[in-house]
Amino acid sequence: RIVYLNGDYIPEEEAKVSIFDRGFVMGDAVYEVTAVIGGKLWDFEGHVKRLARSLNELEMQNPLTRDELLEIHRELIKRNPDFIDGGIYLQISRGNAGDRDFAFPPADVKPTVVLYTQAKNGLLDDPKAKKGIKVISIPDLRWHRRDIKTVQLLYPSLAKMAAKKAHVDDAWFVEDGFVTEGSSNNVYIVKDGKIITRALSNDILHGITRAALLKYAAEAQMQIEERSFTIEEAQAADEAFFTSASAFVTPVIEVDGKPVASGKPGPVATRLREIYLAESAKTAL
Ligand code: PMP
Numbered sequence: 667r668i669v670y671l672n673g674d675y676i677p678e679e680e681a682k683v684s685i686f687d688r689g690f691v692m693g694d695a696v697y698e699v700t701a702v703i704g705g706k707l708w709d710f711e712g713h714v715k716r717l718a719r720s721l722n723e724l725e726m727q728n729p730l731t732r733d734e735l736l737e738i739h740r741e742l743i744k745r746n747p748d749f750i751d752g753g754i755y756l757q758i759s760r761g762n763a764g765d766r767d768f769a770f771p772p773a774d775v776k777p778t779v780v781l782y783t784q785a786k787n788g789l790l791d792d793p794k795a796k797k798g799i800k801v802i803s804i805p806d807l808r809w810h811r812r813d814i815k816t817v818q819l820l821y822p823s824l825a826k827m828a829a830k831k832a833h834v835d836d837a838w839f840v841e842d843g844f845v846t847e848g849s850s851n852n853v854y855i856v857k858d859g860k861i862i863t864r865a866l867s868n869d870i871l872h873g874i875t876r877a878a879l880l881k882y883a884a885e886a887q888m889q890i891e892e893r894s895f896t897i898e899e900a901q902a903a904d905e906a907f908f909t910s911a912s913a914f915v916t917p918v919i920e921v922d923g924k925p926v927a928s929g930k931p932g933p934v935a936t937r938l939r940e941i942y943l944a945e946s947a948k949t950a951l
Pocket residue numbers: 847848849850851852870871872873874875876909910911912
């Protein structure tokens with residue numbers, strides 16, 4: 667695999683980052699994952715905008731323009747001809763500070779920029795999209811700036827492991843009695859035809875797929891209610907589903923051991939997935 671590191675396209679074995687890099691020492695880095703389908707980038711503009719926002723919130727330099735980022739993404743697709751479907755991972759850290767220090771390094775320290783392809787063939791035909799997934803709930807013990815897409819993913823990793831141990835697919839975080847989001851996705855329920863999802867705030871990541879989906883749903887005259895919901899409401903809902911850049915729209919059929927309605931993917935999630943895939947393909951770059 668050819669990867670990108672600070673301006674160079676090099677084989678992955680040659681891509682080395684300092685042990686003093688703040689991404690490594692402090693988790694002082696942000697990231698994005700852009701889906702690639704048939705060699706095209708999905709929702710690219712959304713990811714670029716969120717990246718700029720994450721960097722800005724952390725007072726980190728934005729080293730690349732939108733056009734430069736697009737060029738790097740495209741160059742990686744070109745230089746890895748076997749890479750057709752999957753995602754491109756991008757990470758920007760505050761760079762090599764020279765030594766470990768809580769304070770930010772001087773402004774002339776350059777951010778470390780890394781991008782690489784992650785192939786996942788058949789991304790669109792994941793059997794989980796047809797079957798739906800099962801989730802458990804766990805307390806949301808993350809920090810309170812979940813709107814910033816940082817690489818501090820230890821708690822989400824623990825959540826995935828808890829799900830694995832419970833023989834389910836994912837964990838939903840719960841705070842003050844309400845679901846915040848999934849371990850790496852935004853979550854929704856459907857009740858009486860209405861799509862219900864938590865409103866944007868610092869409590870959740872502002873999903874690029876969420877934004878696109880709600881726009882398409884509104885255009886299709888579907889009813890949307892942005893509000894928090896409980897695990898009990900999810901269990902009593904007509905449908906549940908989640909969204910993320912790499913899984914699009916995926917039904918959730920069981921929550922904490924209880925089936926959602928019939929325990930089968932519902933018509934709203936199925937339709938939204940179709941709409942999302944069709945619309946995103948149109949704007950792919
Ligand atoms: N919430 C969290 C915590 C996530 O990690 C992700 C995945 N990036 C999402 C939501 C979904 O965001 P997106 O649709 O931009 O992938």
